[in-house]
Amino acid sequence: MDEKSISKIIDSFKSYFRTAGKDSAVIGLSGGIDSAVAAKIAIEALSVSKVKPFFLPYKLSSDQSRIDAEEFADKFKLNLETIYLTDIADRYYELDTNKDMSKLRVGNFLSRLRMNILFDNAAASDSLVVGTSNKTEIILGYGTLYGDSASSVNPIGDLYKFQVYELARYFEIPTSIIDKKPTADLWENQTDEDELGFSYIDIDKLLYSILDQELSREMILEKFDKRLVDGIVKRVLNNSFKRNVPFICSMPDTNSVVVNGDIVEIDNKNINNKNKKSRNIDEIFRSIQ
Numbered sequence: 511m512d513e514k515s516i517s518k519i520i521d522s523f524k525s526y527f528r529t530a531g532k533d534s535a536v537i538g539l540s541g542g543i544d545s546a547v548a549a550k551i552a553i554e555a556l557s558v559s560k561v562k563p564f565f566l567p568y569k570l571s572s573d574q575s576r577i578d579a580e581e582f583a584d585k586f587k588l589n590l591e592t593i594y595l596t597d598i599a600d601r602y603y604e605l606d607t608n609k610d611m612s613k614l615r616v617g618n619f620l621s622r623l624r625m626n627i628l629f630d631n632a633a634a635s636d637s638l639v640v641g642t643s644n645k646t647e648i649i650l651g652y653g654t655l656y657g658d659s660a661s662s663v664n665p666i667g668d669l670y671k672f673q674v675y676e677l678a679r680y681f682e683i684p685t686s687i688i689d690k691k692p693t694a695d696l697w698e699n700q701t702d703e704d705e706l707g708f709s710y711i712d713i714d715k716l717l718y719s720i721l722d723q724e725l726s727r728e729m730i731l732e733k734f735d736k737r738l739v740d741g742i743v744k745r746v747l748n749n750s751f752k753r754n755v756p757f758i759c760s761m762p763d764t765n766s767v768v769v770n771g772d773i774v775e776i777d778n779k780n781i782n783n784k785n786k787k788s789r790n791i792d793e794i795f796r797s798i799q
Contacts, residue, residue: 511676523665524555527638530662536632537640538624538658539563539590540695541578543687544666545642547674550586550681551665552640558587562635566624568696569596575695581684595623617696621657629660638662646671646714649721649791650742651749652706658694659752670717671710706745708738716742720798721791727798739798746795753791 527533535552539545552561565579576592583590599620603611625639632639641661643653645668653659666674671692678688692702692710703709716734719725730739751757 511673511680516677516680519665519669520551520555523551523663526663527556530638532636532638534560534562534635534637535640535663536562536564536628536635536637538628538642539565539579539582539588540642541565541575541582541687542642542692542695543678543683544644544647544674544692546582546683546687547677547681548640548642548664548666549582549588550677550683553586553588555665561588561640562631562637563588563590564628564631565590565592566595566627567592568594568599568620570697571695572693572698574690575693578684578687578690582687585684593627595620595627599623613697617694617700618654618657620696621654621694625657625660632662640665641667643667644669644671644674646710646717648753649717650706650713650745651752652702652745653752655752655755670714672714707741712738713742720794724794730798743795743798747792747799750792 527535533556535556537545537549537552539549549561549563563579563583565576567576580590582588599616602619603616628639631637639660639662641659641664643659643661643664644666647653648659648667666677669677675688693700694702706713712734716730716738719730719733725733727739
């Protein structure tokens, strides 16, 4: 990425804080590349003293995640605070009547618990929560609804995973973070690419061909393996509900209601237009099926 593009991201981030009337940020620092890059953008936009990072491990979290989060915080002079989730999470699991805490349920619960803690700390310090989901994850729906996908402002949400790596190298993020396999670290030996079934670089090339180059299915199948194409298209469409929340039920463009005894005409065009925009990605991927 060129410096002009990077400056635009930082300026956009800074501008949003001015608009919101806030000058400080809270972020979950996982030891991974996404949160590292998002945190560095926040530092560039707000200053080190205005960025509060939290490391939020569970008992199954790897020790390497802690080491990497601490190395990043030390390098960029951040005051990292650690809050352990084990006691809180395990107490809930003990109370669960279903007795069916699958890996997926555990992972989703921990992700939402982390975001609860971040938003609570943001409320205590009159700050905004910084998101750490990249464009690739958002399009795939590879994240937890109201968990890692929740935030007040997301500086990397329009960056593919490969662009996050470019920014990491530009910002001189520790190589231990850049070189390791991406993981949400929600259970032992979990990696993103194992779960997705494909490498990020292959996924990014495909997404770029579909969304940016707008290639037809025929042209895409000339460039990519059919299993990759069908698998990614299916995942994008199956997880569309994660991108389109909350869905607002459409009304006619105008609607009459009674307010204090008077009939008032309400213009619903803005609501209907929002729903139309949220369906654009789905329509593009349906054309590739």
